[in-house]
Amino acid sequence: MTTETVPLDRRHRRRLETIEEVLDHAVAIMTTDGVAGLSLGEIARRMGIRTPSLYVYFPSKHALYDALFARGAREIGQVVSDESAKLLADLDKRPQRSIEEVLLDAAAVFVRWAVEHPAYTQLLYWRPVPGFQPSAESFAPAIAMVEASKQRFEELQRRGLIRAGASIEEVQRDWVVLMTGVVTRQLANEPQAGFDKGRFTSALSALIDMFAHHYGAQPSTRTRGSRHARQR
Amino acid sequence: MTTETVPLDRRHRRRLETIEEVLDHAVAIMTTDGVAGLSLGEIARRMGIRTPSLYVYFPSKHALYDALFARGAREIGQVVSDESAKLLADLDKRPQRSIEEVLLDAAAVFVRWAVEHPAYTQLLYWRPVPGFQPSAESFAPAIAMVEASKQRFEELQRRGLIRAGASIEEVQRDWVVLMTGVVTRQLANEPQAGFDKGRFTSALSALIDMFAHHYGAQPSTRTRGSRHARQR
DNA sequence: GTCTATATGACGATAGAC
DNA sequence: GTCTATCGTCATATAGAC
Numbered sequence: 001m002t003t004e005t006v007p008l009d010r011r012h013r014r015r016l017e018t019i020e021e022v023l024d025h026a027v028a029i030m031t032t033d034g035v036a037g038l039s040l041g042e043i044a045r046r047m048g049i050r051t052p053s054l055y056v057y058f059p060s061k062h063a064l065y066d067a068l069f070a071r072g073a074r075e076i077g078q079v080v081s082d083e084s085a086k087l088l089a090d091l092d093k094r095p096q097r098s099i100e101e102v103l104l105d106a107a108a109v110f111v112r113w114a115v116e117h118p119a120y121t122q123l124l125y126w127r128p129v130p131g132f133q134p135s136a137e138s139f140a141p142a143i144a145m146v147e148a149s150k151q152r153f154e155e156l157q158r159r160g161l162i163r164a165g166a167s168i169e170e171v172q173r174d175w176v177v178l179m180t181g182v183v184t185r186q187l188a189n190e191p192q193a194g195f196d197k198g199r200f201t202s203a204l205s206a207l208i209d210m211f212a213h214h215y216g217a218q219p220s221t222r223t224r225g226s227r228h229a230r231q232r
Numbered sequence: 233m234t235t236e237t238v239p240l241d242r243r244h245r246r247r248l249e250t251i252e253e254v255l256d257h258a259v260a261i262m263t264t265d266g267v268a269g270l271s272l273g274e275i276a277r278r279m280g281i282r283t284p285s286l287y288v289y290f291p292s293k294h295a296l297y298d299a300l301f302a303r304g305a306r307e308i309g310q311v312v313s314d315e316s317a318k319l320l321a322d323l324d325k326r327p328q329r330s331i332e333e334v335l336l337d338a339a340a341v342f343v344r345w346a347v348e349h350p351a352y353t354q355l356l357y358w359r360p361v362p363g364f365q366p367s368a369e370s371f372a373p374a375i376a377m378v379e380a381s382k383q384r385f386e387e388l389q390r391r392g393l394i395r396a397g398a399s400i401e402e403v404q405r406d407w408v409v410l411m412t413g414v415v416t417r418q419l420a421n422e423p424q425a426g427f428d429k430g431r432f433t434s435a436l437s438a439l440i441d442m443f444a445h446h447y448g449a450q451p452s453t454r455t456r457g458s459r460h461a462r463q464r
Numbered sequence: 465g466t467c468t469a470t471a472t473g474a475c476g477a478t479a480g481a482c
Numbered sequence: 483g484t485c486t487a488t489c490g491t492c493a494t495a496t497a498g499a500c
Contacts (some may be wrong), residue, residue, distance in 0.1 A: 051476080174436050184357070210442050272492080273491075285467050
């Protein structure tokens with residue numbers, strides 16, 4: 001009995017490790033060849049096994065995509081959640097921070113992760129795989145992230161940084177359009193540029209100013225368009 | 233001699249017609265199955281020919297994607313160009329129009345076409361096909377469209393609707409992020425909703441207000457956030 | 465010139481031996 | 483749990499019928 005449970009646990013752990021290894025190779029392939037460029041044969045080749053052996057761990061290629069979707073949603077959710085906690089804690093210590101500063105920090109964390117993890121980003125925010133729809137379980141962390149984001153905006157509204165009359169639903173919707181818009185254009189037009197040098201990631205500051213002006217509570221201390229005025 | 237040129241012309245015309253037919257079927261398939269779901273076998277099946285026969289007209293699947301990219305870029309370019317001409321002519325007749333109204337018209341034309349032609353939109357604004365890069369010739373109309381858009385913003389700036397100090401390069405960049413951001417979210421999250429009922433296409437008005445407030449010349453006549461205030 | 469017949473190699477997927 | 487063998491489909495290439 002005792003001799004049975006131990007190897008079972010070990011086998012189980014080993015199985016989970018193998019699954020993680022499959023996912024790691026899949027991400028590496030998708031990063032270079034795009035989400036649609038993933039092939040089970042290439043994963044197996046890199047692991048030194050035959051393609052059919054992968055079916056022990058995943059019943060289909062779509063199931064593999066589903067696991068990758070879940071993994072990506074969990075990871076970006078964690079990154080954003082950590083930043084969000086820091087943001088609110090920091091706001092307690094330095095309440096004089098402008099809404100522009102606060103939102104730019106939050107935006108940069110999301111956009112940086114997205115452009116630096118193009119495989120997950122394509123899977124989460126485009127529709128690159130014909131017929132693939134994430135399962136409810138895999139989609140759950142993505143929903144949780146949106147809910148957390150809305151709660152963060154509500155908190156900012158309570159603290160007087162977001163205009164009192166603003167609909168949080170609309171704030172969240174427009175925020176998502178801006179953030180994923182920047183990420184999509186950067187990855188599709190300049191995939192090699194990276195966060196710091198990208199033409200579209202560099203637009204974040206101007207877009208956040210725009211957003212803050214519209215949904216922020218107090219008029220910005222910065223003159224509208226001061227960034228451009230400098231260039232004249 | 234005379235008897236030779238006539239059938240050559242006819243044959244040439246017939247060839248072009250066949251090419252158009254191939255492209256039409258390709259668009260239909262991509263519309264239902266996504267860009268990556270296109271298969272030459274399915275095109276041939278629908279045309280009642282064998283797959284290798286397609287290679288008479290296109291040397292490879294990538295060449296077919298290239299022709300589709302060019303077609304899509306020309307079509308949306310034409311749609312936007314027509315609207316742009318109408319917009320400026322209308323502005324001569326009714327110079328009292330606000331920048332919000334003018335831009336919302338322009339935005340609606342682009343976004344409506346994009347969500348109603350998801351096959352072209354995916355090809356033009358995402359990266360759904362591993363290894364596919366449009367040729368310089370196919371890309372040309374897309375560049376022309378961006379140039380025309382910049383010239384339109386310059387004209388609006390000359391007419392005093394866009395703030396004098398604004399960099400047209402930045403105006404165009406942020407405009408593209410907003411428009412393709414809305415389109416991408418609508419097509420990826422709610423592909424079946426259509427322009428009029430979509431959750432993200434419905435955000436256009438608010439996003440244009442935001443944009444106009446930032447880059448427009450005179451303060452808006454509408455109270456900031458009046459749309460939301462109404463909902464209270 | 466246009467299309468078919470045929471073949472190649474890669475793919476996702478399944479069945480069954482060990 | 484991994485293998486081999488196999489299936490059907492895919493994009494692609496070539497040779498040849500008409």
